Amino acid sequence: MTQNKILNLETTNHEEHIRNASQNLKRVLKKTNLIYSEFFSKEYGNNVYIKPENLQVTGSFKIRGAFNKINNLTKEERKRGIIASSAGNHAQGVALSAQKLGIPSVIVMPNITPLIKIEGTKSYGSEVVIHGDVYDESYKESMRLSKEKGYTYVHAFDDYDVICGQGTVGLEIIEELENIDEILVPVGGGGLISGIALIAKSLKPSIRVTGVEPSGALTMKTSLNKGRIMELDHCRTTAEGVSVKKPGELTYNIANKYVDGIIEVTEEDMTEALLMLVEKHKLIAETSGILPLAALRKLNIKNKNVACVVSGGNVDVLTISSLINKGLVSRSRIFCFSVDLPDTPGQLMKISQILSSVNANVIKLEHNQFKATDRYMNVQLEVTAETNGEKHIQQIIELMKKDNFKINRIY
Template sequence: MLNFNEIQKAKERLNDVTKKTNLIYSQVFSNECNNEVYIKPENLQLTGAYKLRGAYNKISKLSDEERQKGLIASSAGNHAQGVAYAAKKLGAKATIVMPKSTPIIKVESTKKLGADIILEGECYDEAYAKARQLEEQEGYTFIHPFNDLDIIAGQGTIGIEILEENKDIDYVLVPIGGGGLISGIATAVKHIKPSIKVIGVEPIGAMAMKKSIENGKLIELDSVKTIADGVAVKRPGDIPFSIVKKYVDDIITISEYEIMEAFLLLLENHKMVGENAGVLSLAASKKLNVKNKKIACVISGGNIDVLTISTLINRGLVTRGRIYCFSVELPNTPGELNKISKILSDLNANVIKFEHNRYVTYDRLTNVKLEATIETSGKEHIELINKKLKEIGLEVKTVH
């Protein structure tokens, strides 16, 4: 098990290296869950994610001989940048094996920090196998992203910072991939304040830690499927698993839609970008069955490419009911489209697109199909629009 003193020593090593990411009170997420929510924005860290903490702590403790061998790591992106940054600062050469699915921004950012990149496999675990193979062949020093006590100690410095800034925090919500982040944070906060609750968060398509805890042993998933690439891990580490068993109070699972919704709320209200894995804690904040508690949500990273951001915004708008697409059949007579337009105008709905098609209805001689995409203020607004359309005799079908 990790000793709290090692986390304190890691904090001293990192004082002049990492950026202190102060807690940000969130009115919007507080309103969503009827608690007092504070964001721990590790997406604002120097490399865009918390991983720099563990990587630097680990590499700074290596001997000169170990560093001179060259470093190798496997990563879905954020650990890669942490290792590359630390290696450059400490005078070592780094090679990173990344899954082929890694977002381009993470690959390019790691290259800019001076690391050599190898793309291998469809998920983290396949990249990990390749990195271990190269470690044996080339004699590199392997820097594990989560199954290492020095890495975990570095990540645990986040827990110390949270309680130094607000000692009254009742809950800490933390994303889980391999388990290194939550292991470090849980060790730190439980030592400082034993009454605090630590809640892990995993996407439904990659809940390896939750299944492992439920089965009382490490479980390797057959496959992972999630938009949260940073936590797409088939098998957690055995060291984090043992710490999670001891210190973590619960693990919440989150759907892809809940991830998109949290991403949009963070972007729109805090003007802040969190990657899909990074916003898991925010998505989980409204799934806690508690009220009037002080909750710290760790945003683990913000490294995400622009095309993915665009997709998430659009899907998030649909999930929140801000974009609504519906279809109705109208009599093929003059003035029918104007009736729809007037209802939408009177209800302050903004029309994005109308598609008026007479060839797709059952009775195309007398009816036409109208598919409308509109901008609304939310789900209650949609209900009001549907009610008014039904009042004039239309059957409304939701497209999305």
Template sequence: MHKLYDFMEARERLATIAVKTRLIHSSVYSQETGNDVYIKPENLQRTGSFKLRGAYNKISKLTEAEKACGVIAASAGNHAQGVALAAQRLGIKAVIVMPRHTPLIKVEATRQYGAEVVLAGEVYDEAYEKACELQEKHGYVFVHPFDDEDVIEGQGTIALEILEELPNADIILVPVGGGGLISGVAAAAKLKNPQVKIIGVEPEGAASAKAAVAEGKPVNLPSVSTIADGAAVKLIGTKNLEYIQNYVDEIVTVSDYELMEAFLLLAEKHKIIGENAGLLSVAGLKKLRVRGKTVVSILSGGNIDVLTIASMITKGLVVRGRIFTFAVNLSDKPGQLVAVSEILAEQNANVIKLEHNQFKNLDRFHEVELVVTVETNGEDHIKKITAAMADRGYTIHRISSNEFNEHD
């Protein structure tokens, strides 16, 4: 376990490469949660993620003999870029093994930093196995993304920055994937201020830390399913679990839909783009059961491709009730479509899309299905539209977020 001066020395080591990201006050989340909320924007870090901190700290501490061997890492993307840039700065060969379905933006960014990229496996854990094979075959030094004391030490520098800028912070929310970030942040924060509360946030579909805490040992999840690809880890690190047990107060989970909503709010209200895994702690703000506290949410990364951004915005609008899609059965006779359009116009609902399907209903000679997508001001507006339709004798079926893609 680290001492406070270990993290302070790591901060000095990182002084020439890491950006000291300044806290951003969020009036939006402060109002929504009843707390005084700040965002730590590590998406503005070099390489677009906090991972550079741990990677550079680790590699810079290698002996000359170890540096001569070169380094290897397995990563879903952000650790890859951190290792690649750190190795480039220090003049060391770097090989990165990434899952085959890693977003192209992360693969190309890693190559641009001069690393050799090997694509293998479907998820991080399979890429990790391949990296271990290559490490044994070629004698590279392995730079683990989270289960490593020097990496943990580097990530902990984030907590020092937070508490120096905001000494009265009551709660720090931290994304959890493999556990490296929360290990460093929790240890450094508690050593500097034992009263600060640390809450980890991980995806519902990859809750390896929550499972490990419950069992008292790392648990290998049978599968993971989450849009937060950077946190899709089946097995939390052994060292990381020990840090969590010693320093973390609570772990909560969030759904993919809560991540979509968080993405939309950050983009729309703060003009900040976060990647899915990086948004975990922002989505976790709504899971707080306290009011009137000073809270910091670590936005851990912002490496996301443009197509994913478009999808996240659309789905976020659906989740927030800003896009409302509904189906209604109409009599198959002239004038019905006009009648529905008039109701929507009266309610100031902006029609985005109409799908008039005579063949949807088996009884096509009597009824047809109309699927309508409108832009609204939120849930209260949706209730008014639904009531207005009911007053005119139309029963509508709301298309859920799960069904939305089928009609998109």
């Protein structure tokens, strides 16, 4: 995209285009009204609202941009068919949109794409091609196929019609909560935050629009800090939906002009946020979708109205189980320790009584004489227990010390 085109788009009436997109989408969207979170509000000192796009058609916000773009194609473009590259959510949005509009589609997906997203995409009738380890490699392959076969390319984020479709998320937030102060948005290539920023700054410039990226994929933050588009050498994050090494030209320029900042979160922040969302709201989200909730603790504001866009919920059962377990460890809800016990009767009972006295629930217990410091005199006991937090763990440790047990905390 040339700089002139970018500048022309920046002087366009974005509100009009986003409202038109909203009209286009009425026939395919599911309503995702804001959910007020008492838990997150109390935990972080702001009035926190969740925009649950994980409950959207295809399980993410991506249907918005994809359908708006494909709906606006010419007859000739529709006839040739379309192609897209995606780690999953854009793929499903494109596939369903193409199916509803009767257009053949091909989707190129990277190897890291969860099986649930691959199968979901196929279920909408698209041809799926697996290529590359990250989105950027899939993108290059899809561009090659586009030129070779004559397909119309539907970009995941660096396209104005796609951006306007994503911007309807922001329009709905503002229409539902007029006194919104801040909107937190996951950032991969930048399409979602660009659309939300365009409508927010058009309707109420005082609204802060802040992006959130994982430490292992600081794509937009790196570019904004350097003052030019930068490409990361690699992405290392469980949030595969935002695992993009390079932002788009259009999205970078919009973010540079309208986005108020980017918050960095760790993998630990994400797993904790996921655990709390599941436990307190009974909602499932993928790690890329959970980024805004993970960023709440890092906001330097209090008593403000904050909307968190939970952008998607397409995650397989094995992954969600693993992430929840990590979240339990991170929140000190699981305590694992080892202790060398004298090889005499009654020692295991003492440990059991200490744990029972403070209502720590034993999940797993293992004796192993060969792991002990002195395997001829001692037996090593490894215990995993369910706890209520760090204070509870410290209480257990102190009681063990009083009974002269020297424990080694594993996690």
